[in-house]
Amino acid sequence: MEYGKASFLKGRISVCRQNFFSRLFKERIFGKCDSCFFSAGATGALIADPYSAAPRGPSRMAASRLPILLAVAFSSLSCILSHSNREMWFQDLFPPNTCPINAKANTFYGIMFDAGSTGTRIHIYTFVQKSPEKLIELEGEIFESVKPGLSAYADQPEKGAETVKRLLDMAIDAVPPHLWKKTPVVLKATAGLRLLSEEKAQALLLEVREVFEESPFLVPEDSVSILDGSYEGILAWITVNFLTGQLSGQNQHTVGTLDLGGASTQITFLPRFEETLKQTPGDFLTSFEMFNSTYKLYTHSYLGFGLKAARLATLGALDMEGGQMFRSSCLPKQLEAEWHFGGVKYQYGGNKQGETGFKPCYLEVLKVIKGKLHQPDEIRGSSFYAFSYYYDRAVDTNLIDYEEGGVLEVRDFERKAKEVCDNMERYNSASPFLCMDLTYITALLKEGFGFRDSTLLQLTKKVNNIETSWTLGATFHLLQSLGITY
Numbered sequence: 001m002e003y004g005k006a007s008f009l010k011g012r013i014s015v016c017r018q019n020f021f022s023r024l025f026k027e028r029i030f031g032k033c034d035s036c037f038f039s040a041g042a043t044g045a046l047i048a049d050p051y052s053a054a055p056r057g058p059s060r061m062a063a064s065r066l067p068i069l070l071a072v073a074f075s076s077l078s079c080i081l082s083h084s085n086r087e088m089w090f091q092d093l094f095p096p097n098t099c100p101i102n103a104k105a106n107t108f109y110g111i112m113f114d115a116g117s118t119g120t121r122i123h124i125y126t127f128v129q130k131s132p133e134k135l136i137e138l139e140g141e142i143f144e145s146v147k148p149g150l151s152a153y154a155d156q157p158e159k160g161a162e163t164v165k166r167l168l169d170m171a172i173d174a175v176p177p178h179l180w181k182k183t184p185v186v187l188k189a190t191a192g193l194r195l196l197s198e199e200k201a202q203a204l205l206l207e208v209r210e211v212f213e214e215s216p217f218l219v220p221e222d223s224v225s226i227l228d229g230s231y232e233g234i235l236a237w238i239t240v241n242f243l244t245g246q247l248s249g250q251n252q253h254t255v256g257t258l259d260l261g262g263a264s265t266q267i268t269f270l271p272r273f274e275e276t277l278k279q280t281p282g283d284f285l286t287s288f289e290m291f292n293s294t295y296k297l298y299t300h301s302y303l304g305f306g307l308k309a310a311r312l313a314t315l316g317a318l319d320m321e322g323g324q325m326f327r328s329s330c331l332p333k334q335l336e337a338e339w340h341f342g343g344v345k346y347q348y349g350g351n352k353q354g355e356t357g358f359k360p361c362y363l364e365v366l367k368v369i370k371g372k373l374h375q376p377d378e379i380r381g382s383s384f385y386a387f388s389y390y391y392d393r394a395v396d397t398n399l400i401d402y403e404e405g406g407v408l409e410v411r412d413f414e415r416k417a418k419e420v421c422d423n424m425e426r427y428n429s430a431s432p433f434l435c436m437d438l439t440y441i442t443a444l445l446k447e448g449f450g451f452r453d454s455t456l457l458q459l460t461k462k463v464n465n466i467e468t469s470w471t472l473g474a475t476f477h478l479l480q481s482l483g484i485t486y
């Protein structure tokens with residue numbers, strides 16, 4: 001089992017100070033409270049177009065500004081899903097007109113597992129509540145991951161659950177024993193389990209549930225489940241816009257989000273034009289109510305269009321039995337190797353006799369994408385936050401720095417794809433799939449979603465030291481549903 005990079009919570013983040021209180025927020029959010037402060041500088045920077053802070057963007061914001069933003073963002077936030085079931089989220093979790101100054105700190109925790117197709121991750125969030133009036137703030141996160149993901153244990157569910165148990169042991173160390181019983185633990189699985197048979201997926205979830213039941217934590221009903229694809233996009237959108245302060249104040253400039261997982265990919269944004277709403281199929285739209293305004297989000301999850309699923313589709317190996325050699329012009333000519341994904345072994349190799357390089361590779365990849373995705377006109381000129389494999393492949397090819405992230409144009413991915421695909425021997429030491437992955441990302445952005453070459457992408461892994469993952473949005477939802485306010 002391989003452990004990923006860990007990021008641990010830095011020191012405590014201070015909350016209320018005096019003197020810098022922004023009049024706007026004071027009146028709007030804290031009402032009668034006189035002694036809280038809001039750094040106008042930080043507010044401006046976070047609410048302004050995040051791309052103006054390029055290349056490091058909002059992730060460089062001082063950590064000490066985070067809790068205030070969280071308090072402001074959620075102080076009167078609720079959201080309503082508008083599909084068939086209307087549901088209130090976050091209501092009363094962050095009440096308006098309260099001031100946490102001089103209140104006794106009360107720390108509590110929420111544990112959210114992301115069972116992704118390529119790995120399982122634990123996010124242990126720490127919150128503080130400074131007053132009985134229920135204002136809670138996110139203080140930080142402990143994050144750890146293991147590979148492979150649960151779906152690789154489709155035929156050995158107990159072994160899969162064991163990987164979850166090892167991560168959960170971290171939470172036993174991180175959460176003080178007297179809070180174990182009050183700390184909820186939840187696991188949500190994404191595309192890897194969506195693609196398994198119902199029987200195998202349920203067997204895995206059952207084993208994980210047993211691990212949770214044996215732990216000292218609070219195990220809510222439905223604590224282990226498969227996350228619906230559209231929630232995945234919405235929750236990630238909430239996380240990013242929340243962490244960057246876009247859900248608070250009057251001059252909101254929310255940003256769209258692009259998540260590229262191993263087996264599925266999501267696009268989520270807030271349409272600005274009536275025309276977009278008219279052109280969009282109903283099941284791509286979801287409504288939220290926040291600060292007394294309604295946001296109608298465009299969101300869709302494309303199952304089978306994650307980076308690794310796309311490799312199989314490009315190789316023509318989807319739904320095929322093993323024991324066969326799959327070849328592609330996107331791979332080094334002489335290559336012959338094996339690859340394991342979702343518990344299946346595939347043999348693959350380069351086009352020994354035929355063509356290799358960017359042009360033939362792009363044509364191959366296009367067959368997987370062309371005509372399969374909805375293209376909202378509005379996004380052509382917009383900027384988006386992009387993470388997961390967009391981030392990883394940009395790091396692998398030195399387009400951005402691992403720690404800092406950065407701003408790229410869509411054409412940067414194409415330039416890099418050409419460079420790698422047309423010089424595969426030079427990139428021998430990197431993954432043999434590097435050319436295919438970059439070409440897929442280029443084609444997905446341009447031909448799939450319909451972005452322009454000049455569309456800006458803010459590549460972000462963390463904002464204020466918190467991972468940009470759907471798990472934070474899911475944890476707020478969890479706390480709300482449990483009425484955990486202490």
Ligand SMILES: O=c1[nH]cnc2c1ncn2[C@@H]1O[C@H](COP(=O)(O)OP(=O)(O)O)[C@@H](O)[C@H]1O
Pocket residue numbers: 114115116117118119121149190191192260261262263264265306387388389390392461467468469
């Ligand atoms: O919390 C996170 N922090 C950083 N990267 C993450 C996190 N969660 C997922 N990723 C990234 O997501 C990608 C893998 O996608 P995943 O395994 O979640 O597939 P899926 O979303 O299709 O199920 C990798 O690039 C991995 O680094």
Ligand SMILES: [Ca+2]
Pocket residue numbers: 116117190261262388
């Ligand atoms: Ca994911």
